[in-house]
Amino acid sequence: MNAQDPTLARADHSDEISFYEKRKGVFPRGSDGRFRRFKWAVMAFCLIVYWGTPWLRWNRGPYAPDQAVLVDLAHRRFYMFDIEIWPHEFYFVAGLLIMAGIGLFLVTSAVGRAWCGYACPQTVWTDLFQHVDRLVDGDRNAQIKLQNAPWTASKVVRRLFKWGIYLTISFLTGGAWIFYFADAPTLQHDFWTGTAAPVAYATTGVLTFTTFWLGGFMREQVCIYMCPWPRIQTAMLDERSLTVTYKHWRGEPRGSVKAAAKRVEQGLDPLGDCIDCKQCIAVCPTGIDIREGPQIGCITCALCIDACDKAMEDVGRPRGLIDYFTLEDAEKEQRGETATSLVRTIFRPRTLVYFGVWASIGVAMLFLLGQRTRLDLSVAKDRNPEYVMLSDGSVRNGFTVKLRNMEDRPRAVVVSIADLPGGTIYTDEMESQAASTALSVEVPADTTKRIRVYAVAPRGAKPTDFLFDLKASDKEGGHDVARTTFTTAEGNGQ
Amino acid sequence: MANKRVDDATGVETVGHEWDGIEELNNPLPRWWLWSFYACIAFAVGYCVVYPAIPGLHKASAGTFGWSSRGALAAEMTAADAGRAQVRAAIAATPVEALANDPKLLRAAIEGGRAAFKVNCVQCHGAGAAGAKGYPNLNDDDWLWGGDIATIHQTLQHGVRQPGDDATRMSQMPAFGRDGILTAAQVQDVVSHVRVISGQEKASGSSQRGAKIFAENCAVCHGANGEGSRAVGAPRLSDAIWLYGGDRQALTETVTNARYGVMPAWGTRLDPVTVKMLATYVHSLGGGEAAPAAAPAPAASAPAAAQ
Numbered sequence: 047m048n049a050q051d052p053t054l055a056r057a058d059h060s061d062e063i064s065f066y067e068k069r070k071g072v073f074p075r076g077s078d079g080r081f082r083r084f085k086w087a088v089m090a091f092c093l094i095v096y097w098g099t100p101w102l103r104w105n106r107g108p109y110a111p112d113q114a115v116l117v118d119l120a121h122r123r124f125y126m127f128d129i130e131i132w133p134h135e136f137y138f139v140a141g142l143l144i145m146a147g148i149g150l151f152l153v154t155s156a157v158g159r160a161w162c163g164y165a166c167p168q169t170v171w172t173d174l175f176q177h178v179d180r181l182v183d184g185d186r187n188a189q190i191k192l193q194n195a196p197w198t199a200s201k202v203v204r205r206l207f208k209w210g211i212y213l214t215i216s217f218l219t220g221g222a223w224i225f226y227f228a229d230a231p232t233l234q235h236d237f238w239t240g241t242a243a244p245v246a247y248a249t250t251g252v253l254t255f256t257t258f259w260l261g262g263f264m265r266e267q268v269c270i271y272m273c274p275w276p277r278i279q280t281a282m283l284d285e286r287s288l289t290v291t292y293k294h295w296r297g298e299p300r301g302s303v304k305a306a307a308k309r310v311e312q313g314l315d316p317l318g319d320c321i322d323c324k325q326c327i328a329v330c331p332t333g334i335d336i337r338e339g340p341q342i343g344c345i346t347c348a349l350c351i352d353a354c355d356k357a358m359e360d361v362g363r364p365r366g367l368i369d370y371f372t373l374e375d376a377e378k379e380q381r382g383e384t385a386t387s388l389v390r391t392i393f394r395p396r397t398l399v400y401f402g403v404w405a406s407i408g409v410a411m412l413f414l415l416g417q418r419t420r421l422d423l424s425v426a427k428d429r430n431p432e433y434v435m436l437s438d439g440s441v442r443n444g445f446t447v448k449l450r451n452m453e454d455r456p457r458a459v460v461v462s463i464a465d466l467p468g469g470t471i472y473t474d475e476m477e478s479q480a481a482s483t484a485l486s487v488e489v490p491a492d493t494t495k496r497i498r499v500y501a502v503a504p505r506g507a508k509p510t511d512f513l514f515d516l517k518a519s520d521k522e523g524g525h526d527v528a529r530t531t532f533t534t535a536e537g538n539g540q
Numbered sequence: 541m542a543n544k545r546v547d548d549a550t551g552v553e554t555v556g557h558e559w560d561g562i563e564e565l566n567n568p569l570p571r572w573w574l575w576s577f578y579a580c581i582a583f584a585v586g587y588c589v590v591y592p593a594i595p596g597l598h599k600a601s602a603g604t605f606g607w608s609s610r611g612a613l614a615a616e617m618t619a620a621d622a623g624r625a626q627v628r629a630a631i632a633a634t635p636v637e638a639l640a641n642d643p644k645l646l647r648a649a650i651e652g653g654r655a656a657f658k659v660n661c662v663q664c665h666g667a668g669a670a671g672a673k674g675y676p677n678l679n680d681d682d683w684l685w686g687g688d689i690a691t692i693h694q695t696l697q698h699g700v701r702q703p704g705d706d707a708t709r710m711s712q713m714p715a716f717g718r719d720g721i722l723t724a725a726q727v728q729d730v731v732s733h734v735r736v737i738s739g740q741e742k743a744s745g746s747s748q749r750g751a752k753i754f755a756e757n758c759a760v761c762h763g764a765n766g767e768g769s770r771a772v773g774a775p776r777l778s779d780a781i782w783l784y785g786g787d788r789q790a791l792t793e794t795v796t797n798a799r800y801g802v803m804p805a806w807g808t809r810l811d812p813v814t815v816k817m818l819a820t821y822v823h824s825l826g827g828g829e830a831a832p833a834a835a836p837a838p839a840a841s842a843p844a845a846a847q
Binding site: 063064065066067068069267271338428429430431434435436437438439442444474477478500505 | 544551553555556566568569571572573574666667668669670677679680681682739776779780781824826827830
């Protein structure tokens with residue numbers, strides 16, 4: 047909490063002292079302006095993405111789900127449009143999360159707490175619920191009046207009606223989440239017929255409750271007391287970060303237009319531009335007074351900029367008494383210098399470094415994505431027993447061979463061995479007499495097939511390294527090699 | 541609280557306490573935070589009532605839910621047993637030779653056998669079932685009594701040399717040296733012959749003498765060419781696998797004193813389903829043979845050296 051002028055301090059001087067703060071109601075007035083319209087657009091975009099994404103279809107053929115974005119926990123697959131992630135490729139998801147983290151740093155560095163002000167779910171749903179308040183109860187004054195009114199029947203009915211709308215929105219919000227984890231149309235049908243998995247109902251219930259509680263009632267308390275991100279962002283802001291700034295050097299001393307005119311008549315120093323209309327406080331969704339300076343409760347949603355601009359327009363003064371501004375510019379302007387251009391504020395070295403790191407991770411992941419193979423072979427040699435002597439003196443080694451087909455179609459492959467003199471292989475589903483140097487295997491779509499392979503080398507075989515080789519038989523091809531070891535009694539002290 | 545004032549640097553009120561000039565700012569918590577703290581206390585009290593919590597002299601209070609970690613384990617074990625009950629019933633109802641017809645049941649039987657093997661069999665046969673001197677390797681293609689699943693099951697069920705079990709596997713090789721049937725020199729000749737037919741030595745005068753002794757004394761069980769006989773559990777002597785060792789010293793010891801390996805009759809120690817699962821597991825280790833019809837062709841003989 048920072049106040050550049052001690053006279054602006056919030057504390058009162060009564061002798062009553064409390065270590066706990068009573069919640070003050072926040073009843074933001076409806077507003078309009080360029081930032082408000084931008085905020086509507088962001089809200090619409092976020093909600094459409096959130097609610098719409100699970101219903102996008104994406105054709106992956108008959109062997110894979112056709113949902114564009116699907117986190118298939120049951121089958122351990124993560125589908126995102128044309129990308130399918132297997133558990134062993136989870137580093138792609140980790141990479142995305144790291145990019146999201148660095149992306150937040152990047153955005154904070156470039157445009158301050160824009161995440162808090164526009165795109166954070168808490169902000170989006172609080173904004174939505176506050177709009178419900180205005181639709182049901184009326185604008186700020188009507189809301190305050192109803193809040194202070196006794197609990198009459200009509201107030202109870204209006205409250206229940208409003209909470210019913212909260213609950214509906216919350217249910218739609220909580221219910222939409224589960225569609226990311228299963229086929230959406232099927233799950234919706236199952237959900238209403240009571241045949242969906244219990245976890246689907248539990249998830250919906252929990253998220254409905256949290257949306258109802260956090261969006262409907264806790265609101266700005268989440269930003270001020272619960273969320274760690276404002277603290278982190280506060281630590282990341284520097285003198286060149288964009289913050290919503292009240293230009294006190296221009297606004298102070300504040301006073302009404304009438305008072306200002308009177309001062310001029312009296313030949314005293316003129317008042318500042320701030321007409322103390324308190325519209326900036328009235329529209330604030332977290333209930334702060336931006337004129338106290340930058341503070342943790344300010345999510346930089348810029349609604350006060352809209353409100354102040356409108357007030358300035360009404361009294362014929364230039365806009366921008368409250369504006370996105372950097373601390374450095376504020377100091378410059380107070381010294382009478384020109385502010386840095388917005389472009390130079392945003393594209394400064396720190397921002398570019400963040401962007402560089404963020405983009406490198408993205409490019410590296412795209413490269414890896416292009417490089418990854420869709421057909422893999424892994425071979426694990428039996429450790430106990432390492433080898434088995436057979437009655438004709440030949441030696442058998444056992445191997446667990448995994449054939450991973452990441453394509454959404456079955457594939458015919460040939461597994462063969464090389465560099466094992468006189469060696470042959472067979473599986474536990476074949477007769478040993480049918481052993482040869484190559485096996486034909488059909489690997490089902492999107493599956494890792496596990497086969498037991500025995501390799502046999504004739505009497506007198508020496509321990510050696512050798513190769514398992516995997517080749518796809520279809521025209522797309524695909525090839526992988528695994529080196530392993532053949533063990534015999536020789537070299538084992540026998 | 542007379543010292544209460546507003547701090548200039550932060551614009552925040554102090555609480556009024558002062559210690560050697562150090563004051564405390566009052567940044568009040570929200571009231572709901574306090575309520576959530578009370579709610580946690582209420583939860584903790586309830587938790588202590590319903591779960592074991594309050595320590596006593598010998599044990600903690602039981603809690604109204606009656607929960608205990610032993611009870612939780614027992615419940616999980618019961619649930620696991622109940623979950624397996626259906627599969628076990630199916631295995632019990634299926635003859636051991638027919639288990640392979642149902643891949644799912646076979647899989648369950650093999651995995652169940654793998655677990656039971658680790659408890660009951662590894663002490664002699666080893667964790668990888670590779671055996672040791674005197675204990676057969678179960679991975680190979682050499683069987684004393686036969687390697688099809690029904691025969692393995694029979695061997696497991698009745699054991700080897702299990703006293704009091706009429707159907708137990710019992711082979712009876714004479715102690716040729718100890719009992720004076722053969723002289724020490726004759727024993728060496730037989731050993732030479734056996735090492736020749738198993739490809740370990742070249743023919744010699746000793747082995748030619750041994751061949752004659754072999755035909756008179758050994759061929760009745762081990763076969764004219766040392767191919768062995770599964771009917772009497774006589775190991776094949778012409779192969780590369782030796783239960784007690786194929787070197788001269790080990791063979792001399794075997795022919796002189798004979799070998800009498802034992803295995804418990806598992807039919808009286810384990811339940812029938814577990815024995816079936818063990819048979820399935822042993823059969824799956826890589827040496828399992830197809831069906832009795834296929835058995836006669838390659839004679840089996842085994843490590844069990846002489847008996």
